[in-house]
Amino acid sequence: xxxxxxxxxxxxxxxxxxxxxxxxxxxxxxxxxxxxxxxxxxxxxxxxxxxxxxxxxxxxxxxxxxxxxxxxxxxxxxxxxxxxxxxxxxxxxxxxxxxxxxxxxxxxxxxxxxxxxxxxxxxxxxxxxxxxxxxxxxxxxxxxxxxxxxxxxxxxxxxxxxxxxxxxxxxxxxxxxxxxxxxxxxxxxxxxxxxxxxxxxxxxxxxxxxxxxxxxxxxxxxxxxxxxxxxxxxxxxxxxxxxxxxxxxxxxxxxxxxxxxxxxxxxxxxxxxxxxxxxxxxx
Ligand SMILES: [Zn+2]
Numbered sequence: 001x002x003x004x005x006x007x008x009x010x011x012x013x014x015x016x017x018x019x020x021x022x023x024x025x026x027x028x029x030x031x032x033x034x035x036x037x038x039x040x041x042x043x044x045x046x047x048x049x050x051x052x053x054x055x056x057x058x059x060x061x062x063x064x065x066x067x068x069x070x071x072x073x074x075x076x077x078x079x080x081x082x083x084x085x086x087x088x089x090x091x092x093x094x095x096x097x098x099x100x101x102x103x104x105x106x107x108x109x110x111x112x113x114x115x116x117x118x119x120x121x122x123x124x125x126x127x128x129x130x131x132x133x134x135x136x137x138x139x140x141x142x143x144x145x146x147x148x149x150x151x152x153x154x155x156x157x158x159x160x161x162x163x164x165x166x167x168x169x170x171x172x173x174x175x176x177x178x179x180x181x182x183x184x185x186x187x188x189x190x191x192x193x194x195x196x197x198x199x200x201x202x203x204x205x206x207x208x209x210x211x212x213x214x215x216x217x218x219x220x221x222x223x224x225x226x227x228x229x230x231x232x233x234x235x236x237x238x239x240x241x242x243x244x245x246x247x248x249x250x251x252x253x254x255x256x257x258x259x260x261x262x263x264x265x266x267x268x269x270x271x272x273x274x275x276x277x278x279x280x281x282x283x
Contacts, residue, residue: 004035006061006270008251008275009155010115010184010230014038014048017234017245026052026060027146029248035059036248037281039157040174041067042094046104049075053109061283062156063112064104065145066096068119068138072129096141098148105152111281114157115184116145118170121161138163139170146174149181155183155280158201164192171199180280182228190218202280204228207238207246209257213239219261224272228280229254 013022040046046064053062105113118138150154158181160167177199186203203222209215233246240252259269
C-alpha cells in the first residue's frame with residue numbers, strides 16, 4: 001500500500017456542492033497524493049460517501065452517520081457559514097435507523113461512524129419539540145450511534161457545537177473511550193480539549209486555523225500524536241482561497257499552518273498527521 005502525503009479526515013465531496021464535478025475534485029486530490037474520508041450526515045449522503053469510496057481502489061474512504069441537526073427542523077443561514085455562494089437550506093428530518101446504518105457501516109471502505117453528536121447551536125425550538133426534547137432526541141440518537149460503532153468496531157467521527165459538557169458526559173457514560181474517535185472541527189478551550197484527550201480521543205482542525213488565532217493555544221498544547229486535519233469542504237475555505245468553495249486538496253494549508261504554530265518541520269508534522277489518521281481509522 002502506498003503512503004499519502006496527507007489525509008483530509010473530514011470532507012464532503014459527497015454533498016450537493018460537488019454534484020457537477022465531484023470526481024474531478026477527488027481525482028486532482030489523489031493526484032497530489034492526498035487521501036480523504038468522505039463524511040455523511042444522513043442516509044443519502046452516507047450512501048453517496050460509500051459509493052465514492054467504492055469507485056477508487058485506494059485513498060477514498062467513508063464515514064456514515066446521522067448529524068444531530070437533521071433530527072428536527074432547523075434552518076441554516078448562509079451568513080452563519082460565512083461563505084459566499086452557499087445558500088441557506090432547510091434540513092430534511094430523519095430518525096435514526098440502526099439497521100440501515102449498520103449495513104453502510106459494515107462496508108469495507110467505511111472507516112468511522114459519523115458525523116454524529118450534539119449541536120445546540122443550529123437548533124431552535126419549533127412547533128413539535130422544545131429545547132429539552134431536542135436535547136434528549138440528540139442524546140438518544142448519539143448513544144445509538146455509539147452502540148453501532150461498538151458493534152462494527154469502528155471509531156466515532158464526532159460533531160459537537162455548543163454542547164461539549166453534555167457530550168463528554170455521554171462519552172463517559174457509554175464508555176466510549178473503548179471505541180475511540182475524533183472530535184471534528186474542534187472549537188473548544190484547552191480545558192475542554194484535555195478532557196477529550198484523557199478519554200483517548202483525537203482532535204481535528206480545519207482551515208479556520210489559517211485565518212483565526214482562536215485555536216493557537218489549544219494547538220500548542222495538544223500532543224502532536226493526537227492532532228488530525230480536515231477541510232470540512234465545501235465550508236471554511238483556508239487562506240489563500242477564502243471566498244471560493246473549499247475542497248480536500250486545500251488540507252495542505254491546514255497542515256502547513258499547524259507545523260508553523262507548533263514550530264516543527266513540515267515533513268515531520270505531515271508524517272505524524274498521516275500516521276495518526278492511519279492508526280485511528282485503520283487505513
Ligand atoms: Zn462535516
